[in-house]
Amino acid sequence: MVAVDLEQMRQAVKEEYAEVAENPEKGFHFHTGQALAEMLEYEPCWLEGIAAENVASFAGVGNPFIFGALKPGEFVVDAGSGAGLDSLIAGRMVGPSAHVIGIDMTQAMLDKARRGAAAMDDRRVEFRQGFLEDMPVEDGWADVVISNGVINLCPDKAAAWHEIFRILKPGGRVVILDLVKHRFEEAREMYADEWLGFAEAELESMLEKAGFANIEVGIVDRDAEAPQFQTLLATAEKPAEESQSSRPASIKIGTSA
Ligand SMILES: C[S@@+](CC[C@H](N)C(=O)[O-])C[C@H]1O[C@@H](n2cnc3c(N)ncnc32)[C@H](O)[C@@H]1O
Numbered sequence: 692m693v694a695v696d697l698e699q700m701r702q703a704v705k706e707e708y709a710e711v712a713e714n715p716e717k718g719f720h721f722h723t724g725q726a727l728a729e730m731l732e733y734e735p736c737w738l739e740g741i742a743a744e745n746v747a748s749f750a751g752v753g754n755p756f757i758f759g760a761l762k763p764g765e766f767v768v769d770a771g772s773g774a775g776l777d778s779l780i781a782g783r784m785v786g787p788s789a790h791v792i793g794i795d796m797t798q799a800m801l802d803k804a805r806r807g808a809a810a811m812d813d814r815r816v817e818f819r820q821g822f823l824e825d826m827p828v829e830d831g832w833a834d835v836v837i838s839n840g841v842i843n844l845c846p847d848k849a850a851a852w853h854e855i856f857r858i859l860k861p862g863g864r865v866v867i868l869d870l871v872k873h874r875f876e877e878a879r880e881m882y883a884d885e886w887l888g889f890a891e892a893e894l895e896s897m898l899e900k901a902g903f904a905n906i907e908v909g910i911v912d913r914d915a916e917a918p919q920f921q922t923l924l925a926t927a928e929k930p931a932e933e934s935q936s937s938r939p940a941s942i943k944i945g946t947s948a
Pocket residue numbers: 704705708748749750751752770771772773774775776777794795796797800821822823824838839840841844845846
């Protein structure tokens with residue numbers, strides 16, 4: 692196991708994703724932008740009217756809208772919203788009576804996402820700065836939490852799951868796309884163990900511990916040429932009657948992004 696200082700890890704993640712925001716053409720060890728959106732089967736009509744700069748810095752690992760269509764009127768949190776593509780698409784899907792909050796810790800990503808929402812004059816989509824481990828969203832606010840390629844980057848994954856559970860309404864649901872645990876030595880050298888994604892059983896157990904029910908976890912093949920970047924899809928629900936005893940103690944590791 693490669694030991695990593697949590698603050699160092701956060702700083703490294705911030706620097707990497709500031710580059711994705713400010714210099715998306717640079718080329719990264721992961722796919723980005725329009726080509727990625729096409730690979731993940733984002734419908735061209737979802738991207739219409741969204742500024743090219745928001746599409747260019749897209750860095751998700753899956754398509755949350757195929758696996759969990761949003762309904763009109765739903766309140767949505769996009770946990771780790773990056774340059775805002777999924778939040779802006781979600782804003783359209785949930786319609787005029789709904790609201791979307793994107794949360795991200797990286798300033799350059801937030802700046803870009805906010806410009807994108809302003810360009811669309813979409814005031815129902817807002818972006819807040821924060822950590823997934825301590826989200827600036829009130830208890831029980833969201834009908835749906837989506838997260839695309841982010842939780843593998845969180846130093847305290849249990850705290851992130853707990854926060855997702857907290858901000859959901861009873862009966863609310865999550866649609867999470869993240870990396871399958873890498874089994875490749877070169878990846879272990881490139882990233883710390885903490886960034887290596889999840890095994891299916893591990894993800895299921897984390898969701899259970901956070902209090903979720905109706906948990907489904909599966910692997911989605913998205914890039915046959917790069918099996919180290921297979922995606923895990925997890926969907927789950929917060930029980931309608933929340934059992935306080937099943938909630939883990941809050942683990943807070945930092946409060947300012
Ligand atoms: C792989 S990108 C995905 C962004 C976006 N979901 C998308 O699909 O384009 C990861 C994003 O998560 C953010 N991030 C990583 N760890 C975070 C944390 N602990 N709290 C908040 N944001 C985090 C990064 O700043 C980055 O914008």
